[in-house]
Amino acid sequence: MTATTHAPTTAFTLRTRVGDLAVSPAVPATDAALLHRWLAHPASAAWHMAEHTVDDVREHLATVAADPGQDAWIVRLDDEPVAYTETYDPASVLLTDVHDAVPGDVGMHLLVAPPPAPGARRHGLTDAVMATVVAFCLAPAADGGRAGARVVVEPDVGNAAIAAKNAAAGFRVLREVAVTDGGHTKTAALSVCTRADFAASPLGAGVDLAPHLRADLAEHAHRHLAAKALAELAHERLFAPVATGEGRYRLDLDGVTYAFAARTFALEHWVVDPASITRTATGGVVLPVDVLELVAELRPLLGVPDDLLALYLEELSSTLAAAMAKRDRELAGLTPDAPRLAAGLTAGAVDAVEDARRTAATFATVEAAMSEGHPGFLANNGRIGFSLDDYRAYAPERGERLRLHWVAARREHTHLALCADQTETGHYDAELSGAERAAFADRLAARGHDPADYLYLPVHPWQAHHRLPITFAADVARGDLVPLGPGADEYTPQQSIRTMVNRTRPGRHYVKTALAIQNMGFLRGLSPAYMKVTPRINDWVSDLVTGDPTLRAAGFGLLREVASIGYTGDVYHRTPRPNAHRKMLAALWRESALPRVEPGERLATMASLLHRDVAGTALATELVRASGIAPEAWLRAYLDAYLYPLVHCLRAHDLAFMPHGENLILVLRDGVVQRALMKDVGEEVALLSTARSLPDGVDRIAADVPDDEKALAIFTDVFDGVLRHLAGILALDGVLAEDRFWAVVADVVDRHHAEHPDLTSGVDLRTARFAHSCLNRLQLRNTLQMVDLTDQSASLVYAGTMANPVARP
Known part of the structure; x- marks a missing residue:
């Protein structure tokens, strides 16, 4: 006692x-x-x-x-x-x-x-x-x-x-x-x-299972998501609100009318005022604003298959619940507001050890503070499979630390692929401490196994409890998989939820694990077969990037996926057709950004530039004001680090990345972007030409694509996917007018042309119009798997063309 x-x-x-x-x-x-x-x-x-x-x-x-x-x-x-x-x-x-x-x-x-x-x-x-x-x-x-x-x-x-x-x-x-x-x-x-x-208990005071599910938080979350739905689905031309004057619009549906105030910008970008939305039934009865009801009312226009509608609504419900929880934490001061985040990103250098600690801590704080998820997708926090306790333990915005579980996987059924400068011994020596390796070997020996017959595979704790002992019960029973328990290091999840940052040893690699939950149109597994050539692809792309003087001068770099591991000894790999069960026991290791940072530099996910806190304050606006330089100069520095290298990769090498907010890590000093580091290379890089001779396996990323489709790597993923949102934020906040924003973008594109007159690429980024690729339409069409990773281009859905905001006069 x-x-x-x-x-x-x-x-x-x-x-x-x-x-x-x-x-x-x-x-x-x-x-x-x-x-x-x-x-x-x-x-x-x-x-x-x-x-x-x-x-x-x-x-x-x-x-x-x-x-x-x-x-x-x-x-x-x-x-x-x-x-x-x-x-x-x-x-x-x-x-x-x-x-x-x-x-x-x-x-x-x-x-x-x-x-x-x-x-x-x-x-x-x-x-x-x-x-x-x-x-x-x-x-x-x-x-x-x-x-x-x-x-x-x-x-x-x-x-x-x-x-x-x-x-x-x-x-x-x-x-x-x-x-x-x-x-x-x-x-x-x-x-x-x-x-x-x-x-x-009945005699106790009672427990509020989910205290964030309150009427006031729900009201805000419904309005926020309804505003986003009206904005993004109008952007994708699934409906056309009618202007009624003085910045107000009307949308008439079967039996109900929505009215709201909004501002529109280039690229058909809508910013809807959540507080202005009204929902009125036939006869004038005012109804509450409810994003789930909005989707149900829009269903005839959305084209969601009847058998998948409930799943989409469940992902949207989860997104709604997460929005309430995030706002609850912000209001309680548990999540720092934009000024506090900006202060961390503009802090000056101190001694080397403390500076490195601050950089790691600030990076983790920014990751956990993001409240929006993907800026374009409506149902972006599905996480179907997580319980409430799982959400609290593993959601990135919670910022909680976790320990990965380790499994010994029989070597004959497991592959470990490594970059050219890596070795198996060196890799495990770096990622596992001597005490861990000794303990794992002892545990295998105690069960009668020879440690030399196994490879070590990291597993997300959710996966270790929900999948390993059930889905792979036979494999564990026969000793092909041997659970070894949690490792020593603590990790926190990045916004991509299944990628973990090492907090105990921050300079060590990030670890990306399979996580069999449904999130934003995918079951978030990892394919051992698909990842087998991931390190080889990373080596090839890295050699190209580091060998290019223009990219080196821009500071553009890759965070290589240096190792991948996958288990294939299960019965699911012997079924006639590929299935999600083949993607449940695999992982990869990615280089950390922290060793690339100099004293006084800070790291932030690029998604943070689109973040607004609970008071509506934008982090990008705070950074511009804290930087002490003119808004156009701040924007140009960012575009020189982000857009310019991507344009060069496309025009000089036919190389395209998936450069959305979470795939870029920005290096800042005094709040100004210095350079950008690209991640998630193996799954999402594409070579839009087959003219090059490629190493075995790397040819997977190559496809012949016409020039106008090549340009979509910038138009869709950069202009529409990132810059239209940032332009709207800076314009609404009175930081930088929209025409000046796009003028700077045009200048960066033109500067690349002027500085590389020898390039013969037919990609024209100043053309009048480009194909309007729609993200939500992908998820609405198939919420189980919105894109075929083996043929992403063929999966895209278009809605006509859009006017290019940097078109030639």
């Missing part, structure tokens, strides 16, 4: 339905006669003290008082004694042979005063007494309680009444044990009750 064994000087009091119940120490001299009367009553037979005299009871109380492991108490209601209770340390009293006590265990016996004359007892008194005594055992010492972590009881298994009362207080039966007390032996139901058990 962690609490002091000396009686508190003040009574513990709990307000109950029957009144205030107070617990105070029993005094042998004055309480023995009262307790004797109670014990002599037939209702107290379980105490086996009916034959005791008053002196015997007084002696019993004195013995308890003298024992440092026990205490005796009287419970009073309005100064009238109503119950007697004893607390004890089960590590030293009564249960020493039958209970594995842990620090914080408090044993308890309870005797409620025998019933008075019929009809005289207050209704609910026994419940109130039980609640008071359990609360007393668990309450902090400062409040007069026993400071227990668990209450332990051992009632006779035949006592149905006390079993029901214990259950009502939240006690959980561990097992049946034989208990001997005072010469009497009984079969007892050894039971425990934690603070959480008691709080959630």
Whole structure:
């Protein structure tokens, strides 16, 4: 028992339905006669003290008082004694042979005063007494309680009444044990009750399972997502709101009309004011704004297959819940606002060790602060498969640390692919400490396995609990997979949710694991077969990038995926057709950005440039103002680091990346972007020509594409996917007018042409119009798998063409 064994000087009091119940120490001299009367009553037979005299009871109380492991108490209601209770340390009293006590265990016996004359007892008194005594055992010492972590009881298994009362207080039966007390032996139901058990019980105060699911937070989240739905789905031309004057618009659907205020910008970019949205039924009845109802009302226009509509709505519901949780954390100050984030990203250099620590901490803080998810997709926080506890443990915005689990996978069924400058021994020596490697080898040997026959594979803890022991039960049973337990290092998830940053050793590689949850149109697995050539692709692309003087001068770099591992020994790899079950046990390691940072430089995901905090303050706006330079100069520095290298890769090498906000890590100094680091190369890089001779396996990324489609690598992924959002933020905040924003973009494109007159690429980024590729239409068409990774180009959905904001005059 962690609490002091000396009686508190003040009574513990709990307000109950029957009144205030107070617990105070029993005094042998004055309480023995009262307790004797109670014990002599037939209702107290379980105490086996009916034959005791008053002196015997007084002696019993004195013995308890003298024992440092026990205490005796009287419970009073309005100064009238109503119950007697004893607390004890089960590590030293009564249960020493039958209970594995842990620090914080408090044993308890309870005797409620025998019933008075019929009809005289207050209704609910026994419940109130039980609640008071359990609360007393668990309450902090400062409040007069026993400071227990668990209450332990051992009632006779035949006592149905006390079993029901214990259950009502939240006690959980561990097992049946034989208990001997005072010469009497009984079969007892050894039971425990934690603070959480008691709080959630009928006698406890109750637990709000999801306190973020509140009406006020829901109102904000519904309006925010409804505004985004109206904006992005109008952008994708799934409907056309009608202007009604003075910046207001109207959308008439079957039986309901939406009206709202909005501003429109280049690239058919809408910014809808969430507070302005009204939803009115036929006849003028005002309805609440509800994004789920909005999607249901839009269904005829969206083209969602009937059999997938519920799944899309579930992903949207999860996104709604996450939006409420994120706002709740922001309002509580748990998530830093934009000014605080900007302060961290503009902080000056200190000594090298502290500077590195600050850079790592700031990077993690920015990652956890992102509240929007993908700026274009509506249902972007699906995470179907996560429970509420999983969300709290593993969602990036929670910022919680986790430990990866490790599995030994039999070498003959497992591949480990490495970049050319890596070796198996060197890789594992760097990623696992000596203690971990020794422990893993010992655990394998203890099971009769030769460690040399296995490779070590990291597994997300969710995957380790939900998939490994169930989906791969046969593989574990035959020893092809051997769970080894959690590793030593702590990680936090990036916005991509299945990529982990090492917080214990920040310079070590990021780890990307399979995670079999449904999120934003995909089951987030990793294919061992697809990743087998990932390091080879990374080597080839890295050699191209580092060998190009223009890209080196721009500071453009890659975070290589230096190693990949995948297990293929399961039966799912022997089915006739590929399936999601083949993608559940694989991982890759990616280089960290931290070793590339100089003192005074800070890191941030590019997605942060589109972030607005709970007050509506934009991080990009804060960075521009904190930088001390003109907005156009700030924008040009960013585009020189981001757009210019991408244009060069496309025009000089026919090379295209997937350069959305989460795939770029920006290096900043004093709030100004210095350079950009690209990640997620193996899955998403594309060579838009087959003219080059490529190493075996690397040819997977090559395809012949016409010049106008090549240009979409910039138009769709950069202009439409990123810059239209940033332009809208800076224009709305009065930082930089939209025409000046796109003028700077045009200047950067033209500068590349001027500085590379020898390039003969037919890609024209100043053309009048380009094909309008639509992201939400992909997810709406197939929310299970919106893109075929083996042929992404063929998966795209277009809605005509859009005017190019940097078209030639």
